[in-house]
Each structure stands twice: as structure tokens, then as C-alpha cells.
Amino acid sequence: MCISQSTSDSNAQPVQxxxxxxxxxGPSRVVDRMFPDMGVxxxxxxxxxxxxxxxxxxxxxxxxxxxxxxxxxxxxxxxASVLNIAFHIMYGMPCAHYSPPLVEIEAALDAxxxxxxxxxxxxxxLLPLYELLLLHAPYRPIEAYALAGKxxxxxxxxxxxxxxxxxxxxxxxxxxxxxxxxxxxxRLMGLHRDRTNALKAIVLRPLEHHTxxxxxxxxxxxxxxxxxxxxxxELAWDTLPGLSTNTLQTTFEKAATQITCLECxxxxxxxxxxxxxxxxxxxxxx
Numbered sequence: 001m002c003i004s005q006s007t008s009d010s011n012a013q014p015v016q017x018x019x020x021x022x023x024x025x026g027p028s029r030v031v032d033r034m035f036p037d038m039g040v041x042x043x044x045x046x047x048x049x050x051x052x053x054x055x056x057x058x059x060x061x062x063x064x065x066x067x068x069x070x071x072x073x074x075x076x077x078x079x080a081s082v083l084n085i086a087f088h089i090m091y092g093m094p095c096a097h098y099s100p101p102l103v104e105i106e107a108a109l110d111a112x113x114x115x116x117x118x119x120x121x122x123x124x125x126l127l128p129l130y131e132l133l134l135l136h137a138p139y140r141p142i143e144a145y146a147l148a149g150k151x152x153x154x155x156x157x158x159x160x161x162x163x164x165x166x167x168x169x170x171x172x173x174x175x176x177x178x179x180x181x182x183x184x185x186x187r188l189m190g191l192h193r194d195r196t197n198a199l200k201a202i203v204l205r206p207l208e209h210h211t212x213x214x215x216x217x218x219x220x221x222x223x224x225x226x227x228x229x230x231x232x233x234e235l236a237w238d239t240l241p242g243l244s245t246n247t248l249q250t251t252f253e254k255a256a257t258q259i260t261c262l263e264c265x266x267x268x269x270x271x272x273x274x275x276x277x278x279x280x281x282x283x284x285x286x
Contacts, residue, residue, distance in 0.1 A: 022048045022080065024095075025087055039073050040087075046080035048087055058090050061116030082107045086115075089122050089129050096131045102143050105132055109151055123153040130156050137163045146176050149184030157184055161191060161286040165242030187286040195241035198282045202275055203232040203248075208267055216261035224256055224264050228271075231255035245276040 021027070025048040027036055036049035055063050066074055076083060081100065085108035088095035100108075109119050109129075122129045133156040136144040141163035148157035169192060177185055207228050209221045231251050235243065252272050259265055 059116035149180035
């Protein structure tokens with residue numbers, strides 16, 4: 001978070017002892033044609049100039065009752081890095097460029113709830129909170145999903161779940177399971193179960209045979225069927241729901257490398273294409 005030396009061109013009175021001002025929340029920032037009229041001091045001595053009317057509008061409890069007086073200065077227990085995230089979310093300002101860790105995002109969400117601001121209304125696509133959570137989805141998907149589940153943030157949870165197809169749910173810790181909560185944990189488990197069942201249904205259907213010929217009779221075609229069955233069984237029972245179509249294709253192609261019949265090869269490749277298309281179409285999110 002960037003900070004600057006304290007100055008004041010607004011109606012808010014400078015908070016005594018504040019050495020620095022949060023760059024994004026300086027005294028000259030106009031919202032709804034109004035200058036800030038309140039200064040908020042973090043626990044580590046950084047001041048945020050904000051608008052009482054805006055805080056009143058987004059909070060359901062008068063900012064934890066702190067707006068009940070006419071004071072123009074507030075002292076909050078949160079660190080500046082946490083308040084920076086919280087105020088960016090409340091004002092709808094992008095903040096992914098700060099790349100805050102999930103622990104600070106969670107602290108900011110805890111603060112929002114404490115001050116009567118419901119994170120749910122700030123978690124739609126293109127809003128700052130959604131972008132913050134999705135920033136961590138590729139690298140820490142289960143932690144990001146747990147945070148979305150904790151606050152029932154539907155749209156981030158759905159988007160993040162696509163990054164959990166390769167996650168082994170048997171390794172999920174009790175603490176994370178509790179944070180995710182029963183609703184979103186059940187939905188994630190259901191996603192894995194449904195994709196696993198869909199994969200089995202797709203790959204376990206036997207190959208079609210062509211009309212027997214002198215060069216490729218029923219016995220020869222049975223070898224191809226057996227090779228397909230072995231590969232299908234391996235995929236169906238030992239693969240996580242995040243199996244890629246490339247792996248699927250490669251597995252079946254390797255299983256039939258000894259097939260020389262051109263008709264069998266044509267049937268095989270047609271079936272592999274069909275299997276890949278069907279698997280690609282299976283739902284990937286909760």
C-alpha cells in the first residue's frame with residue numbers, strides 16, 4: 001500500500017499524530033462531488049480520508065456504531081494494509097495491483113462484517129473483491145475457495161471451483177473444511193463426484209466393431225476392445241476430476257499402438273474424438 005505525507009484540503013480534521021496518508025484515500029479525493037469529511041487512523045498510524053455519507057450508506061450498523069457521534073476522526077484497530085483493502089472494496093476501487101495475501105484479504109472481510117458491510121454485495125465479477133479472490137485461484141485455490149465459502153460469496157466460489165478439479169479432497173484439513181462450510185463443501189464434493197461419474201460413463205462404453213474381414217476378424221477386434229477396456233478402467237478409477245483432454249487422448253492412443261487394421265484405427269480415432277468432446281462438455285464448476 002502506498003502512503004504519502006499528511007496534507008489536508010478537505011473538511012475532515014487531520015488526525016493528530018498521523019505521519020502518513022494512504023495515497024488512494026487522500027484529503028482531495030472527491031466522491032459524489034464531495035471532499036472527505038472524516039479521517040480514519042489505522043493501528044499503525046496511517047490515515048484514510050473518507051466520506052461519512054458513503055460509510056453510512058454501505059454500513060448496516062453505523063460502522064459498528066462509530067458514526068453515532070459527529071466526530072470527524074476515528075481510530076480503528078486494523079492495520080493500514082487491511083483497511084486499505086476494506087476501503088477499496090467499499091468504494092469499488094480496483095486493488096488487485098497491491099497483490100495482498102489471502103490472510104490480509106480475510107482480515108479485511110472480517111473488518112467489513114464487523115463494520116456492518118456485507119461482502120456479498122461486493123463480490124460480483126469485475127468488482128474489486130471478486131478480482132482479489134480470483135487473483136489467488138491459480139496458486140492457492142482451496143484457500144481462496146474456503147474464503148469465498150466462509151462469506152457465502154457465490155460468484156467467486158463458482159469461478160474458483162474450476163481450479164479445484166485436480167485437488168485431492170481426501171487431503172482437505174479439518175480447519176479448511178470448517179471454513180468452507182457445509183454448503184460449499186457439499187457442492188465441491190458433488191462437483192468431483194459428478195465429474196468422476198461422467199468420466200466413467202464416457203470411457204467405459206465399449207468400442208464399436210466393424211464388419212469382420214479376412215485381415216481383421218472378431219479375434220483381432222477383441223484385442224482392441226480389451227486394450228480400450230484396460231485404458232478406460234485405469235482412467236475411471238485412478239484419475240482426479242481434473243483430467244485433461246490431452247491426457248485422455250494420449251492414454252487411449254497409447255493403448256492401441258499395436259493395431260494395424262485401418263478400419264479399427266478409424267473407429268478408434270473417431271471414438272477418441274467423441275470421448276474428448278464429451279469430457280470437455282462436462283460441467284467444470286459447482
